[in-house]
Amino acid sequence: MPGTRSRRPGVTPEILLRAYSIGLFPMAESADDPEIFWVEPEIRGVLPLDSFHVSKSLAKTIRHRPFDIRFNTDFDAVIAACAEHTSGRPSTWINQTIRALYSTLHHIGHAHSVEAWEDDQLVGGLYGVSLGSAFFGESMFSRRTNASKICLVHLVERLRQRGFTLLDTQFTTEHLKTFGAIDVPKDDYAKMLEKAMESPNLSF
Helix, strand or coil, X not given: CCCEEEECCCCCHHHHHHHHHCCCEEECCCCCCCCCEEEECCEEXXXXXXXXXXXXXXXXXXXXXXXXXEECCCHHHHHHHHCXXXXXXXXXXXXXHHHHHHHHHHHCCCEEEEEEEECCEEEEEEEEEEECCEEEEEEEEECCCCHHHXXXXXXXXXXXXXXXXXXXXXXXXXXXXXXXXXXXXXXXXXXXXXXXXXXXXXXX
């Protein structure tokens, strides 16, 4: 994992928000490890909101509305699903400490979920943290084809509508690059983050 790591006991939601405001985010070695460590990547993943790209095939799928998209209706279920062991994801960095911290952030209005429902069954989603005019994407899951992708599209639409300026993806993946995600050096990211932190906390 690229970036600076440092372990810190006794993290509170307030400390967690302060960490985000200066470019840090937490991870755990595994779901069974109760400790967390801070990560500050040398190269940061960012998804520019003004050049977000949706493929023609995905746009066609979205027009058929295969899922009921909801916001913040079952945050804890989303983070639990993101922490599940699956055939494609045999291990996870989301431990009980992280789940408890982000659940608290959700209750105080700083962590949010985008959810894909099918016949009242949660089949995909993502969650992240809002602070200033920035949204920090944390994790996503999908139990149906395109479910998490469609949630990401709806997330970007909502962020644009609400005036957000920064969508931080932490790292880039080939999946995220298809939507326009870019690699940003740490110093450049710090400037983007500083500007986003000058904004009042935007409503999600």
